[in-house]
Amino acid sequence: MIDLLAGFIQELRRAGLPVSLTEDLDAMEAIKHIPLEDREAFKYALAATLVKSAAHWKAFETVFEVYFSMRGREYTIGDSNADAELQQLMDELQSGEGEQDGTSGEGGGGMEALTPEELAEMLYKAMLNADEAMMRAVARQAVKRFAGMEPGRPVGGTYYLYRTLRNLDLDGVVERMMEAAREQAGGELTPLEERLERDEAEIRSTHIKQEVEAEIRRRLVADRGVDAMARTLRKPLPEDVDFMHASREEMTNLKKALQPLTRKLAVRLARKRRHGRKGSLDFRSTVRHSLSYGGVPAEPKFKYPRPAKPEIFVVADISGSVAAFARFTLQLVYAISGQFSKVRAFVFIDGLDEVTSFFEGEEDINQAVHRVNTEADVVWVDGHSDYGHALEVFHERYGHEVGPRTTVLLLGDARNNYHSSQSWVIKELRHKARHVYWLNPEPRSYWDTGDSIVGEYATHCDGVYECRNLRQLERFVEVLT
């Protein structure tokens, strides 16, 4: 047990969770008090002692599933007796089902004998009644039947998942459930009811998906061993996910992570402003306070400096690959716009357009970003990035508005499609502005390769930062204010 736990904690550390030695000991201590056969309690005991941030829960869960997927009676797997057990469970279920409503005539036949249609029918029933045991059984059978898993085959779990789900046709089942709900209500549902029913159906279908995933994982672990599996499943924590290569799921997680982050950042920056270094002696206030000490100025008072808030001009490339990055940065900058006296946003691909008005008067930043993507006039010739032309336009139209209090942020990978760079614009800007920074979402090692000319622009900037994930973005914003 101790060995297993040690391996588990090792894996957590490798996944990026900060687990200290004391926490390790706490976990050992905690499981002494927990009945080991209770898998849920065991999981919570480990979580409470090892995971100290809600953002890390997901990573913990994955590792836990891999390491402890084969424990517990109902989780036995693989060999023939487990199959028999499954069969038995199925039989029980089916006969139970038969007694209940008398419709499923094939009771006792076992799962192997089921035709695909019958299996689909069972899935539908399981989902309709939210019968957990049955959903699990169907999921297992589906994996067995459709995934076509072969020992030692070097394919990722997602491949099997896709194969299984394609055969299960969950969307179809959801539709059927909706039909059934409509029938039950006697005709049409109001939009509200429709929505609620659909929510429920979707949740159950996600549940099936998770069961299928879990089953595939169990089989893979049995095939490849715990360590190898944990390695393939290791995913970066949300704050480390690369903007440019985030999958759709990671993107949603990123969005979720962004909101608390901006809130934290805003609080921290406001504090920093307030608690900044002390200023010169405030004579008036000192004398005023000396009265309570009988005229002795025992407690000197200082003036707190109120540093001028910077003005921010964000100039972002929103073409294809870097669009996500630009969106996140814009969102972040606007979320903390209270820290700046003025924020103006410009987006470009090969043309350039000001989008400040989209953000002003719009409470919902997502909505604003959506409008930026659909309404901004950013294409000039062909819709391929042209930094040179965009910068030229910026200088021509807005250059005179850049003043000594302005900080200019340029976002993009500086992949210019071999157009002319027009880097003199940046040189000019730097003369006028307080700072000019360039944020590049590409890894540093890719800079100045191919058509990337970030080096040429860099010579004229106050700083060029690699900004690939939320962590780096957060750090930069702190530098900024």
Added chain:
Amino acid sequence: MAFRFDSVPAVRTALSDVNYLSDEGIAGVVYLADRLQKPILVEGPAGTGKTQLAKSVAEITGSRLIRLQCYEGLDESKALYEWNYKKQLLRIQTERNTGNSGEAQADGTWKELSDDIFSDEFLLTRPLLEAIRAPDPVVLLIDEVDRVEVETEALLLEILSDYQVSIPELGTISASQIPMVFLTSNNTRELSEALKRRCLFLHIDYPDLDREKEIVLTKVEGVSEHLADQIARIVRSIRTIELKKSPSVSETLDWARTLVLLGIETIDAQQATETLHILLKYKSDIAKATKELATAGAK
């Protein structure tokens, strides 16, 4: 050492007896905290019953609840202890007035005096010290610990790991009994590693459908099963929409109470949108939710 709870299910039943509906995770962590004698750091969105958990645990264990509300600028003298300067001054004054100011005794009196004015009588206990010194069982609630500065967090460390307070003039005061300690955080900043390491971590999220329904049923008088179910479903649906502030459990309860007062048995779309302002507190959120609820939610 006597433990407060026998098993995880026992915690759960006890909590539900005082109308706090926990789940496996919450009950498990409370049980562990008792066994391991460790504080619990409770984190989660606002209005999910973090503070209520501490209150309920105090109630079931029959303990007194001592609460320390954290805020920016909280310091030692408000959290731990303070010397009662005014009383000390008075004491010195009295000493002088009684008139034994002979040169010969000066040394002796000084020692006596300093021993005297730094004694229990002149000590003002603040919540943390009070929790340590209490002879009766107590539950210590340190609320919104993320509001204090990082440096102030250090004040808590000694108490949290060793259940003791060191006062230079008096020595170390250890707890006569180990209190249960809850720290709550709204996650406005990252707490220090040192603090997190000393605590068990519990994340309380919005409850799932069944639990929320149960909560509505137990907390709101005169609500029917059918209505509670509908309320829970609609709230869950609203939480899936991207909003500035998702409705919390307490807002769900307010909404349920309103609906009961209005005598509504089955919520239709119009009634839902008319009363949305109880669930949601931003104009843009209300507009968005209204729009979303009117559509069937097909993807």
